[in-house]
Amino acid sequence: PKQTAFSLTRKLGVTYEELLALNPELRDGLKAGMVLKLPKEQKGDFDVKNALILDKINLVDSINSMIKPKLLFLLPFRLDRLNLSDDVSAKSAIENRKDVRYSLGLYSGAMIALDSIAKLGISVDVKTYDTQLNRNRTKSLMQGENLMNLSAIFGPLEPQSLKEVALQAAEYGIPVVAPLTEKSDLSLSNVFFAMPTExxxxxxxxxxxxxxxxxxxxxxxxxxxxxxxxxxxxxxxxxxxxxxxxxxxxxxxxxxxxxxxxxxxxxxxxxxxxxxxxxxxxxxxxxxxxxxxxxxxxxxxxxxxxxxxxxxxxxxxxxxxxxxxASREVGYNGFVKMYRKRYGADPDAYAVRGFDITLDLLLKLAYKNDLVKASKLIGETEYTGNKFNFTKDRTSGYFNMASYILGFENMRVTELKD
The missing domain is CATH 3.40.640.10 (Type I PLP-dependent aspartate aminotransferase-like (Major domain))
Incomplete structure (x- = not known):
């Protein structure tokens, strides 16, 4: 929408005099492409993304219930290594295999996110496959799946499988969300790396x-x-x-x-x-x-x-x-309550991450039905224990620029505000 200097003052939470003092050229009127200076600690009804001032968007209030996202989950549950008929053996395998533990945590949290989005009136088509931590199996799964009209892919975790999925998905313009990865040694332009880099x-x-x-x-x-x-x-x-x-x-x-x-x-x-x-x-x-x-x-x-x-x-x-x-500690909240009710246990950090990533993904898809477009328009988002602010690299995908500063205080870990 077309902005005036006075509409900007309302959005930015500054007076016209304050804006004019930092930007004398505004006396000649607001012009397209003009770069404005703001007070350093200024807060208002806006986000800054890639040096652009954007209107803050409440995703929950902006969803379109007519949109029905289609998600594909690809995670190494390793059902080929679990003896599900023997509870003791299965429990031991889960505890001793990081890939299984990570996958079950992420997926259990994602299921709570699906329940939450359903309560908002959004219907989601979900398919889930066990990649078995095997690139060839992952490649076969992708080749056998109809990728047309797929909204996004969650996973996989293993780097080589991630590359395989990203390359096949790129042919259809499908974004791939890497939940535990911060970058790749290969240029993957359609991957959203959910972990902030070092x-x-x-x-x-x-x-x-x-x-x-x-x-x-x-x-x-x-x-x-x-x-x-x-x-x-x-x-x-x-x-x-x-x-x-x-x-x-x-x-x-x-x-x-x-x-x-x-x-x-x-x-x-x-x-x-x-x-x-x-x-x-x-x-x-x-x-x-x-x-x-x-x-x-x-x-x-x-x-x-x-x-x-x-x-x-x-x-x-x-x-x-x-x-x-990359994340913060989670106290008792609505998500923890829902998780306990469904699974009879407290969520671990991977369940929290699975919930936050999936909810962020679904809300953005329900807003624009296009993760790339939504990410360009939306600034930082924050959920239970994670925050996201995806910025596009020219050739290497989308990187999460959001993180926390935490500190020890009286034997507790708390979030320190910037």
């Missing part, structure tokens, strides 16, 4: 720190593998101090003590994928906290090392450990 998470964390920092003393501890991250942090925070790990992968207590400030809070970035380093640095920093010296621990990459059983949860809490994450 670079997206790193950038979010650095931007978060940049936005809240005043005079804090920044210290960086990085192992050899993470020297590129150390360099990136130094570029963003030129005055940061470097602590080098010793040959035994420990930190010299005297050296780090000399770098700690008693005047301002100390923010320590720890960049490593080694659990013993996390354990040692966490314990050391925790011992150096005094009434005069305040220390906060951070990282741009919370990998498995930080979740190791040797790492003290209480130390991380004392250090108010902060990090970027």
């Amino acid at each position: 670079n997206v998470l790193q950038e979010h964390m650095m931007s978060y720190v940049e936005g809240i920092r005043t005079e804090e003393n920044i210290i960086i501890i990085a192992d050899q593998k993470n020297k590129p991250t150390e360099s990136a942090l130094l570029m963003r925070f030129p005055g940061a101090k470097i602590v080098t790990l010793k040959e035994d992968r420990t930190v010299d207590i005297e050296k780090i003590s000399e770098l700690l400030s008693a005047e301002v809070e100390n923010w320590v970035f720890l960049e490593t994928d080694q659990a013993n380093v996390v354990y040692h640095v966490g314990s050391l920093l925790n011992s150096l906290i005094t009434e005069e010296v305040s220390i906060r621990l951070m990282t741009t990459d919370k990998n498995k090392a930080f979740d190791s059983e040797v790492v003290s949860y209480s130390h991380l809490s004392n250090l108010r450990f902060a990090y970027p994450s």
Whole structure:
């Protein structure tokens, strides 16, 4: 719709005088293609996507009940490896096979999303196949399926099968949603990668720190593998101090003590994928906290090392450990209530992800019946434990640019607002 300077002020939540002060050229009127400056923290009835200002869209209120999406689920349930006649054997196989556990979690959450969308009056045609983690079987399934009028494909999980599905689906213009993948080594222009990349998470964390920092003393501890991250942090925070790990992968207590400030809070970035380093640095920093010296621990990459059983949860809490994450913790809500009622158990992180991705997918399809078009029009969306903001790369598909910043506080993990 055609905008005027005054209609923009209502949408952007600023006065005409504020808009004019930042954009003097508006005195000559609003022109097509004009780039406008806004106050840095301005919030209004809009989203910014690819530098474009978009009207906020309530997907639930914008769905068209006449649209009937058609979905194809391709997941490695590994029914070929499960003895369903033996409950003990089947349970053991599920617990010990990540592919089965991931698939069942994602699919169980997706089923709750289908129930939810049905309550909104949207009928969905669903087909589900077990890929058995086999590329040849996946290829055969795709060749035997009528792909005409298919709205989207959910999965598969295995990289080679994902490539096979994406290439066949591309011939029909069908989008493929990769629920647990952040990128591919092959250009897949029709794939929506639901996991934010490591670079997206790193950038979010650095931007978060940049936005809240005043005079804090920044210290960086990085192992050899993470020297590129150390360099990136130094570029963003030129005055940061470097602590080098010793040959035994420990930190010299005297050296780090000399770098700690008693005047301002100390923010320590720890960049490593080694659990013993996390354990040692966490314990050391925790011992150096005094009434005069305040220390906060951070990282741009919370990998498995930080979740190791040797790492003290209480130390991380004392250090108010902060990090970027693709998802957030889920409390008791409507989704959990529905999941418990249907399955008699609490959802795991994969069930939450399956629900959020499927609901996002179905709401967008029910809005435009075209995931690509809907994604161009819609900014960031957020559900139970995940958020999505898909941006098209020129040649390599759609990447999720949304993530969270989480932090430990009083033995709990909470979301930290930007």
